Amino acid sequence: MEGDNQYVRQVLAGDKQAYAHIINTYKNPLYATILRMVKNPQIAQDLLQEAFIKVYEQLDKYDQKGPFKSWLYRVAINHCLDQFRKKSIQLEGAEESRLINDATPEIVFLKKEKSRELERLVAKLPDDERLILLLRYANELSYDEICETLSISLVDVRNKLHRAKKKLRRHAQEGGYFHDLSKRG
Incomplete structure (x- = not known):
């Protein structure tokens, strides 16, 4: 989506408000995905915050050829899977x-x-x-x-x-x- 790419360019140029827009756009659907993976609201919230930090740190690696949404989900899901392996997060029963x-x-x-x-x-x-x-x-x-x-x-x-x-x-x-x-x- 060209709108997402424009926000990415603004973030890379130093506009922090543009990143706030990206977070606000994707936080709910990404949280829902992570929550369904871990089945624990607190762990999901922590992983979501860590994932957005990871996305921000790696934003310069996004080549803007494919959809930003796909790239963002890939970074976030890979982060969660890495945390599962590192910390052995247990997939608990849903609350x-x-x-x-x-x-x-x-x-x-x-x-x-x-x-x-x-x-x-x-x-x-x-x-x-x-x-x-x-x-x-x-x-x-x-x-x-x-x-x-x-x-x-x-x-x-x-x-x-x-x-x-x-x-x-x-x-x-x-x-x-x-x-x-x-x-x-």
Whole structure:
């Protein structure tokens, strides 16, 4: 995106406000990705801050040929994976921190149960498949952006995404909230 490239040029020229714009643009989707990787809000917040520092330090390495968003995600995800290896961060169970504003307690319960079950199903996937699934559907990256972000081929992205969805369907058939729903209709 040319707008991102303009902000990158401004940051490299010393404009700190331009970097604040980059942070504000990407902090929420990047936090969501990291949170889904580590399943711990505090660790995710720490990793997000460290990732933005890493991006800032490496900004001069961005060649502005590919999408900035892909480059940013690649730097942030690689930083998180490095931290997993270095510090042996445990991927912990998700803490329910979302507030759902709906009319009835039954709807609130069903939505929370559905969300928890989906998180459990996604957590069963291998790391590479889970990450691709999250980048595609939670962060709405295109296949090309995922290729760029993870430095893998389009065939690998498609195959891993297909396998991930197939495994999710199989796990859903084994029981739980989604299994019960599929029996009804």
